[in-house]
Every structure is written in C-alpha cells, then in structure tokens.
Amino acid sequence: MTDIKTTSGTDAVPAGPSGGAPATGAAAPPGSPPGTPSAAAAAPLPVRRRGEWLVFVLRNKKVIGGGGVVLAFLLFGLLSPLFLEHGPRDRFIPQERRAEAPSTDFWLGTTRFGEDVFTQLAYGVRSTFLVAVLAALIAAIIGMTVGFLAGYRGGFVDELLMMVTNVVLVLPVFIILVVVSSYANEIPAFDFNRLTQAVVIGLFSWPWVARAVRAQTLSLRSRDFVDLARLTGVGTLSIVRKEIAPNMGSYLVMVFVLLFAGAILFAAALDFLGLGPSGGMSLGLMLNFSREWSALHLGHWWWFIPPGVAITAITGAAYITNVGLDEVFNPKLREM
Amino acid sequence: MRRYLGRKVLIYALTLFVAVTINWMLLRFMPGDPARAMVSRQRPSNPEAYQRLVDYYTERFGLDLPIWQQYLNYWKSLLSWPPDLGVSTWAFPRPVSDVILTALPYTLSLLVPAILLSWYIGNKLGALAARRKALDNTVLPVSYVLTATPYMWLAMLLIWFFAVQMEWLPTSRSYSANLIPRFSFQFISDLAAHWLLPFLSLFLVALGGWAIGMRNLVIYELESDYANYLGALGAPDSLIRRYAFRNALLPQVTGLALQLGVILGGNVLTESVFSYEGLGLRILDAITARDWFLLQGLFLFIVIMVLVCNFVIDLIYILIDPRTRTGLQGASV
Amino acid sequence: MSLRVENLRVYYRTLRGNVQALDGVTFRLEDGEIMGVAGESGCGKTTLSKSLIRLDGRMQYIEGSVELDGARLPVDKQEEMNNFRYTEVSIIPQYAMSAMMPIRRIGRMISELLQSRGYDYQTILPELRRRIELVGLPENVLDRYPIELSGGMKQRMVLVISTLLNPSLLIADEVTSALDVSTQKAVAEALVEFRDREFVKSMIVVTHDISLVYQIADTIMVMYAGKLAEKASTEVIVESPLHPYTQLLISSLPEVGVRYADKQLGGIPGSPPQLLNPPKGCRFRDRCPLAFDKCVEEPPFVEVAPGHSVACWKVN
Numbered sequence: 001m002t003d004i005k006t007t008s009g010t011d012a013v014p015a016g017p018s019g020g021a022p023a024t025g026a027a028a029p030p031g032s033p034p035g036t037p038s039a040a041a042a043a044p045l046p047v048r049r050r051g052e053w054l055v056f057v058l059r060n061k062k063v064i065g066g067g068g069v070v071l072a073f074l075l076f077g078l079l080s081p082l083f084l085e086h087g088p089r090d091r092f093i094p095q096e097r098r099a100e101a102p103s104t105d106f107w108l109g110t111t112r113f114g115e116d117v118f119t120q121l122a123y124g125v126r127s128t129f130l131v132a133v134l135a136a137l138i139a140a141i142i143g144m145t146v147g148f149l150a151g152y153r154g155g156f157v158d159e160l161l162m163m164v165t166n167v168v169l170v171l172p173v174f175i176i177l178v179v180v181s182s183y184a185n186e187i188p189a190f191d192f193n194r195l196t197q198a199v200v201i202g203l204f205s206w207p208w209v210a211r212a213v214r215a216q217t218l219s220l221r222s223r224d225f226v227d228l229a230r231l232t233g234v235g236t237l238s239i240v241r242k243e244i245a246p247n248m249g250s251y252l253v254m255v256f257v258l259l260f261a262g263a264i265l266f267a268a269a270l271d272f273l274g275l276g277p278s279g280g281m282s283l284g285l286m287l288n289f290s291r292e293w294s295a296l297h298l299g300h301w302w303w304f305i306p307p308g309v310a311i312t313a314i315t316g317a318a319y320i321t322n323v324g325l326d327e328v329f330n331p332k333l334r335e336m
Numbered sequence: 337m338r339r340y341l342g343r344k345v346l347i348y349a350l351t352l353f354v355a356v357t358i359n360w361m362l363l364r365f366m367p368g369d370p371a372r373a374m375v376s377r378q379r380p381s382n383p384e385a386y387q388r389l390v391d392y393y394t395e396r397f398g399l400d401l402p403i404w405q406q407y408l409n410y411w412k413s414l415l416s417w418p419p420d421l422g423v424s425t426w427a428f429p430r431p432v433s434d435v436i437l438t439a440l441p442y443t444l445s446l447l448v449p450a451i452l453l454s455w456y457i458g459n460k461l462g463a464l465a466a467r468r469k470a471l472d473n474t475v476l477p478v479s480y481v482l483t484a485t486p487y488m489w490l491a492m493l494l495i496w497f498f499a500v501q502m503e504w505l506p507t508s509r510s511y512s513a514n515l516i517p518r519f520s521f522q523f524i525s526d527l528a529a530h531w532l533l534p535f536l537s538l539f540l541v542a543l544g545g546w547a548i549g550m551r552n553l554v555i556y557e558l559e560s561d562y563a564n565y566l567g568a569l570g571a572p573d574s575l576i577r578r579y580a581f582r583n584a585l586l587p588q589v590t591g592l593a594l595q596l597g598v599i600l601g602g603n604v605l606t607e608s609v610f611s612y613e614g615l616g617l618r619i620l621d622a623i624t625a626r627d628w629f630l631l632q633g634l635f636l637f638i639v640i641m642v643l644v645c646n647f648v649i650d651l652i653y654i655l656i657d658p659r660t661r662t663g664l665q666g667a668s669v
Numbered sequence: 670m671s672l673r674v675e676n677l678r679v680y681y682r683t684l685r686g687n688v689q690a691l692d693g694v695t696f697r698l699e700d701g702e703i704m705g706v707a708g709e710s711g712c713g714k715t716t717l718s719k720s721l722i723r724l725d726g727r728m729q730y731i732e733g734s735v736e737l738d739g740a741r742l743p744v745d746k747q748e749e750m751n752n753f754r755y756t757e758v759s760i761i762p763q764y765a766m767s768a769m770m771p772i773r774r775i776g777r778m779i780s781e782l783l784q785s786r787g788y789d790y791q792t793i794l795p796e797l798r799r800r801i802e803l804v805g806l807p808e809n810v811l812d813r814y815p816i817e818l819s820g821g822m823k824q825r826m827v828l829v830i831s832t833l834l835n836p837s838l839l840i841a842d843e844v845t846s847a848l849d850v851s852t853q854k855a856v857a858e859a860l861v862e863f864r865d866r867e868f869v870k871s872m873i874v875v876t877h878d879i880s881l882v883y884q885i886a887d888t889i890m891v892m893y894a895g896k897l898a899e900k901a902s903t904e905v906i907v908e909s910p911l912h913p914y915t916q917l918l919i920s921s922l923p924e925v926g927v928r929y930a931d932k933q934l935g936g937i938p939g940s941p942p943q944l945l946n947p948p949k950g951c952r953f954r955d956r957c958p959l960a961f962d963k964c965v966e967e968p969p970f971v972e973v974a975p976g977h978s979v980a981c982w983k984v985n
Contacts (some may be wrong), residue, residue, distance in 0.1 A: 174600060175600055175619075316480050566770075570786060574785075
C-alpha cells in the first residue's frame with residue numbers, strides 16, 4: 001500500500017480557500033488562491049437524495065451570485081453575436097466616429113480602426129468561454145484519470161503516475177505555455193486555433209487535479225462499499241465509475257470550476273502576448289490591440305477597461321461560486 | 337527525512353532532464369533552418385555571399401552534425417563550466433548567457449520583493465481577517481478581486497492611472513532612455529521610479545491569493561483539536577492564535593513553491609506591459625525575433641531557477657515541520 | 670469537593686432547530702468519588718462533559734445550575750469560567766490523541782500553556798517530571814514531538830497535562846476508546862492512582878465501555894437520549910440494576926468464557942430517538958419491554974434507595 005505522504009503539505013489533501021475547508025494549501029491550482037479546493041478534506045457527501053442537493057446549491061447566496069454572473073456573461077457571449085450586424089474586426093465605422101468614447105450608438109465606444117468595441121467584447125467573451133471550458137474539460141479528464149488510477153491501483157502504477165505528475169507540476173506552467181505557443185505558431189501544420197490552444201492549456205493544467213483526486217480516491221478506496229464491489233469481481237474502471245466517482249461528484253464540480261477560472265487567465269494572458277491564434281477575437285486580444293495601439297496613452301479607456309473587467313468578473317465570480325459550492329458540499333458539523 | 341529529500345531530488349533531476357530534452361527537441365524540429373533565418377535578417381547582397389554565410393552559420397551552430405550528436409553536444413555544452421548556451425541571434429554577437437545575466441537583476445528586483453512581501457503581508461492580513469469579522473468583510477472581497485485580476489490588466493490600469501493620468505511615474509522601461517547606468521543618485525532614483533509600478537502590479541495580485549489562503553487556514557486551525565484543548569484548559573486567545581498561525585504557515589510555505597510558476601507568468605506579463613528589461617521581456621523579444629537559441633537558454637535558465645527555489649523551499653519546510661524529520665513511527669513503550 | 674448539578678439543559682443549535690442533547694440532568698458528586706457515565710452514542714454524555722468546562726460554538730446553555738464546592742460554576746459564561754478551567758475543573762478530551770500542538774515539543778507547549786495562565790514552568794517542572802514517571806512515560810518525553818508518541822503514550826501525557834494543576838474535578842471523556850486492552854488497563858489504573866494520591870479530588874469518567882467503568886468507578890450514572898436513567902454504586906448497577914435500559918445494557922455484555930452458542934448476546938433492538946423533536950414522556954418507551962400507558966408521562970429521576978436513583982414508572 002502506498003504511503004500517504006502526509007509530510008509535505010503539498011502531498012496531503014488540500015486545504016482551503018477559495019473555499020473554506022482547510023486542507024493543506026497544496027493541491028490548489030496555481031493561479032487560484034492557495035488552498036482552494038478545500039475540498040480537501042471533502043468527506044464524501046452524506047447520504048441524501050440527489051434532488052435535495054440541488055435545492056441547497058440553489059439556495060446558497062454565493063453560488064447564486066457568482067454562478068449568476070458567470071451565466072450572464074456566458075449568455076452575453078453566446079446570444080449577443082446573433083443580434084450584432086458586424087463582426088468584431090469589421091472596420092465599418094466611418095472616420096469621424098472612430099476612436100470615440102461610448103455613446104448611445106456604440107455602447108462601448110469605437111476603436112481607431114473603426115471597429116465596435118461592444119461587438120468585440122461580445123465575440124471576445126464567447127471565444128474566451130469556449131477556450132476555457134474546453135481546456136478545463138481536457139485538464140479535468142486527464143487529471144481525474146491519472147488521479148483515480150494512481151489512487152485506486154496504488155503500488156507501482158501510483159509511483160509512476162505521481163512521478164510524472166510531480167515533474168509536470170514543478171515546471172512553470174505559464175513559461176511552458178509561452179514557449180509551446182510560440183512554437184505552435186511557427187508550425188503551419190499545427191493549425192493553431194482556439195481548439196488547439198485549449199488543448200495546449202489543458203495539457204499542462206492537470207497536475208494539481210491529479211494530486212487532489214488521488215488523495216480523495218485513497219480515502220474512499222478503503223471504504224466498505226468499495227471492498228464489497230471488489231469482492232464481487234467488478235473491474236477497476238467499473239468501480240471507479242460507479243462507486244468512487246459519484247461520491248466525489250461534488251468535489252469534481254469544484255475542481256472543474258477552478259480549472260475554468262485558471263484557463264481563462266491563461267488564455268487571456270497568452271492572447272495578450274500575441275501567442276494565441278491570430279484570427280477571431282478574444283478578451284486577451286482586445287487587451288493586446290488596445291495596448292499596441294496606445295489606448296493607454298491616448299486615453300481610449302473604453303478599449304482596455306471592458307475586457308479586463310470581463311476577465312476579472314468572470315474569474316472572480318467563478319471563485320465565489322466555488323466558495324459557495326464548498327459551503328454546500330462540506331457542511332461543517334454546525335449544520336445538520 | 338532522507339527519503340523525503342531523496343524523492344524530491346529525483347523529481348527535480350528528472351524534471352531537469354525532461355526540460356533540457358524538450359528544450360533541445362523544440363529547437364531541432366522547428367521548420368526552416370535557423371541558419372537561413374539568421375542570414376535573411378542580414379540581407380546579403382548576392383547569392384554567393386548568402387550561401388557562404390549560411391554555411392558559416394550552419395557550421396558555427398553545429399547544424400550539420402547528425403541529430404544524436406547535436407543532442408549530446410547540447411548536454412556537453414550545458415555541463416561545461418561556464419555553461420555554453422550559444423550565441424544569441426537577436427543580440428548577435430552577444431552570447432546567450434550574457435543576455436540572460438544582464439536581464440537577470442531586473443527580474444530579480446521585481447520578483448524577490450514581490451514574492452516575499454506579498455507572502456508575508458498576505459499571511460498577516462489573512463490571519464487578522466480570520467479573527468476579526470469586520471476586517472474580514474473588507475479583506476475577503478478585495479482579495480478575491482485582486483487575485484481574479486489578470487496581471488497584465490492591473491499593470492495597464494496602474495500605468496493608465498499613475499503614469500498617464502497623474503504623470504507621477506514613468507510609463508515604461510527599466511530606466512530612462514537618456515541615462516547611462518551608474519551608481520549615482522540620479523540613476524538610482526530613476527531606477528526606483530521605474531521599478532515601483534511593475535513591482536506593485538505583481539505584488540497586489542499575489543497579495544490577494546495569500547491573504548485568502550491564510551485566512552481560511554487560520555480559521556481551520558482555530559477549530560482544530562489542539563486549539564479546543566487549549567481553550568478547555570483556559571489558555572488565552574493570544575496563545576491559541578499564535579499556535580494556529582504557526583500551523584497554518586506550513587501549507588503556505590509549500591504553497592510558495594507551487595505559486596512560483598504563477599508569479600513567473602505574472603512577471604512575463606508585467607515586464608511586457610512595462611517594457612521592463614528583465615528575463616520576461618527577453619523571452620518575448622526572442623520569440624518575436626525568432627531567436628530560438630536565446631529562447632532555449634532563457635527557458636532552461638528559468639526552469640533551473642524554479643527547481644533551485646523548490647529545493648530551497650523543501651529544505652526550509654523540513655526545518656519548520658518536525659514531522660518530516662521524525663517520520664511517522666511512534667516510539668514504543 | 671462536591672459537585673451539584675441541578676437541571677442542566679444544554680442544546681445544540683442547528684439550522685433545523687435545537688437538538689435537545691442534554692435535557693435536564695440532576696446529580697451529585699462527592700469528594701473522592703469516581704463516577705462513570707455510561708450510555709449509547711448520542712445519549713448526551715459528551716455534551717455533559719463539555720458543558721461542565723467549555724461550551725463549544727454550537728452549544729447553547731438553556732438553564733440549570735452547577736455548583737462546585739459550594740460556589741457557583743458559571744458554565745454559561747465563557748469569560749468567567751476561565752478562572753476555573755484547568756485549576757478547578759479540567760478535562761481529558763475525547764480527541765486526546767490530537768490534543769497536543771503538533772509542531773511544538775511537548776515540554777515547550779506545556780511551558781507556554783502554564784506561562785499563559787500565570788504559572789511558572791520551572792517551579793512546576795519537578796512535579797511534572799514526577800508525574801511523567803508515575804504514569805510510566807520516559808523522562809525525555811518532554812523533548813519529543815507528539816507525533817513521536819504512540820496512542821497510549823499520548824493519552825497518558827494528556828492525563829498528566831490536564832491534571833498538572835490539581836483540579837478538584839477531572840472529566841475524562843472516552844479515554845480508553847482508541848487503545849488496546851493492556852494500555853487501557855494502564856490508563857485506567859493511572860486514573861485511579863491520581864485520585865488516590867489526591868492529584869484530583871473527583872472524577873467523571875465518560876465512556877460507552879461499561880467494563881472499564883466497572884473496574885474503576887465508585888458509582889455509575891446511565892444516560893439515555895439526553896436524560897438520566899439510573900445512578901447507583903457500581904455493584905448495584907452491574908448486579909441489580911432497576912431501570913430496564915440498564916438491565917438490557919448489562920445483559921448485552923459478553924461474559925468472558927461464555928460462548929455465543931451457549932448463551933446468545935442480547936442486543937437492544939431499535940435505536941435512540943432523535944433529539945431534534947424528542948418524543949414526549951419517557952424516551953426509552955419505544956424500545957422498552959416493560960413500557961405501559963403511564964410511560965407517555967415523563968418519569969422523574971428519584972431516589973429509590975440511599976444513593977440509588979432511577980427514572981422509571983415501573984420502579985416507583
């Protein structure tokens with residue numbers, strides 16, 4: 001049986017914030033408040049009918065507030081392009097109204113090239129959401145697979161997987177993303193677009209997930225119902241799928257939310273540096289363009305403030321949602 | 337303890353090996369010919385000169401040798417002393433190591449104070465917020481906003497407000513273009529003025545994260561068994577708080593190692609926005625100029641820096657957590 | 670020393686209402702008495718032990734009085750209780766295994782604790798060493814970290830720490846639950862010895878293990894669902910209990926040497942009522958083989974013989 005490394009905080013079950021439950025600061029996704037997935041200590045949910053949880057979730061103020069903001073932006077990004085005549089890069093605005101502050105015609109003003117900032121924001125939000133959700137999914141799948149396998153199988157598989165995880169964990173993620181993105185941009189065969197950008201981000205964001213999922217799996221593995229399943233000869237994958245994962249469902253949701261928030265920041269940062277796919281629009285690109293075309297110095301605040309606000313709002317709302325989810329799923333003994 | 341350290345060293349060695357290999361591989365399998373790319377920048381006038389230059393650079397950079405030999409040569413050059421990272425094409429003919437070492441102090445001047453101060457102050461703030469509800473109600477939301485703010489955006493906001501609107505501070509670069517670096521008061525104060533905003537932008541974002549983390553950890557520790565026991569024995573809150581703080585610091589120390597990568601990313605973004613002449617800016621310059629040698633060298637250097645920091649933090653952790661030293665075996669009797 | 674508890678009521682606040690965990694408990698404890706408190710999980714014994722020293726965040730004092738040596742014990746006022754904690758009333762908590770600060774050497778933790786309470790560590794140190802030796806711990810334990818100690822060692826260390834200032838009343842909450850049998854014996858003997866040497870005057874030993882309490886207690890108090898069922902001397906409780914619950918409890922104990930095939934273990938079917946909205950009347954009614962119509966009215970806890978009190982209509 002593999003030793004549960006409790007020495008280093010990082011190895012133990014995570015603590016903390018972003019949530020509340022404490023756990024060791026480790027296992028928090030880099031970029032998020034340390035000690036986030038409090039979950040750590042996430043004990044499996046007390047037995048309750050599934051419907052009941054939804055009620056609790058929907059009653060929690062933070063989930064409503066944070067989730068509401070994220071949802072609002074999502075809808076904004078998905079739906080408003082349907083009502084917009086022009087594309088984000090259409091330079092359709094006549095000369096005399098370019099580089100103009102917000103007005104009734106152009107709610108977020110115009111760029112010096114005659115593009116509508118509001119349109120840019122709408123498309124930017126949509127694109128950013130797309131990349132973030134995809135990247136989060138990929139990282140979640142990889143991390144959970146590695147974590148489950150390592151935690152459940154133990155032994156050599158565990159050691160090997162953890163070695164790989166630790167190596168990827170130590171590497172500075174953003175620097176790697178920068179380097180890889182720059183190379184990816186160079187190779188035409190690579191076809192660098194939003195999808196591939198999401199894949200690249202997802203490929204390097206999973207280590208903390210693997211660690212955390214492994215820790216949870218280890219604690220669940222020794223429970224009776226798993227032993228029963230094993231005794232009846234059920235296969236590993238089945239057990240993971242039917243016995244272990246459902247008990248971690250809440251935790252996995254929180255993990256996904258955090259991955260999502262992290263991916264938004266990564267994607268925006270890469271696009272800002274000009275290392276993202278060059279077509280289309282994204283929030284990071286808006287910041288890139290605004291800086292490149294001296295919006296700061298010329299006082300064109302409407303070009304760089306909205307995208308930044310959008311990123312901060314979505315990311316912050318995701319964190320708050322996570323705190324709320326944590327409160328619901330890990331009721332400390334004070335509630336019943 | 338030996339096992340714990342040994343494990344860590346193994347991981348770091350492995351990581352280094354992987355990083356070096358990937359580093360080298362990425363360069364080798366780039367499309368196009370670095371030699372040609374270099375030469376095109378120099379625009380030789382006739383085809384013969386072009387070809388001779390290409391041959392020269394090919395030989396100079398060892399690009400005509402078989403692949404495996406190039407790989408081994410790479411290792412050889414790294415392991416020699418001083419390590420040979422090649423010559424930069426962007427800053428030709430300066431060697432890569434020279435470019436790195438010139439930029440290093442600027443990055444360190446941003447990173448070291450930003451990391452240390454944000455960690456220290458963030459922890460104190462978080463601990464205070466954990467026990468005073470009124471403070472908590474301000475610290476927590478502000479911290480969440482800070483930590484959700486993208487580094488580059490905060491940098492832009494700071495420039496916009498302090499440099500463009502207020503004109504209190506310069507907008508970019510590490511020092512004024514019309515000054516020559518030397519140890520004079522004028523230069524030092526100019527340096528400091530250029531340093532302040534980039535430092536602030538790194539510091540503030542990181543601060544939020546630490547504050548939230550510590551606050552939650554302290555709240556957890558205050559509900560722990562030893563805290564309850566001490567309370568039952570009538571110990572004053574100050575003692576309990578002190579113990580809670582000490583215990584909560586442990587995961588924050590390991591958290592430091594984990595957040596290194598994040599703040600490094602923030603550093604690249606900040607240096608980009610401020611055109612601050614540090615390693616981050618150099619990375620971007622290398623990418624723009626397609627100077628893969630410089631990029632390679634920078635990447636390696638940064639990875640090594642990160643590994644060393646991780647190792648140092650591991651050592652520190654061993655010092656502060658006695659459980660790593662004594663292992664989990666209980667005494668008999 | 671004497672302890673008088675009168676109608677003590679302590680509830681837990683929850684989102685769904687108050688859990689009536691300790692619902693009107695009255696008893697006395699005399700000088701030198703070791704009283705065992707026994708009962709199922711959730712019967713209120715830990716709530717009782719906590720109420721006497723420190724209410725935790727969720728607990729709410731409703732009513733009742735506690736008197737220690739004739740003086741009122743302000744169990745409802747956290748600040749005032751501090752004067753009594755550790756010096757008059759002390760506790761070996763249920764979580765003794767993790768009660769010591771993990772990253773401090775034990776000696777240093779004790780010293781900081783004592784200084785914070787205004788006592789000089791150096792003065793007390795010789796006595797501390799004597800007691801450490803008394804419970805069979807090695808002398809260097811003060812230089813060790815808690816993690817270096819085994820479970821039994823930690824339990825004994827906490828025993829020493831908790832009794833260091835010679836409190837009048839010691840509450841020992843489940844001190845042997847997590848230990849193996851031989852260590853249990855060592856700890857139990859240490860408890861008695863501490864009483865005999867007058868390091869503590871009286872003890873309340875909370876446990877669900879009646880066999881432990883049989884060994885060391887002078888009297889046993891049986892609790893059920895937040896109320897008292899029976900209190901009497903140990904022999905009486907074990908040999909001639911009056912309350913049906915106590916009887917069933919005693920009879921469900923396995924006897925050494927008796928095989929299951931020869932004499933089956935009787936359990937008590939059913940489970941205790943939940944205390945969010947406890948049933949009216951006797952709370953044992955639903956599981957009691959002797960229940961009859963009077964039981965819908967709550968039986969009072971009355972003395973039926975000298976030193977023997979029961980709450981049951983059948984007995985009165």
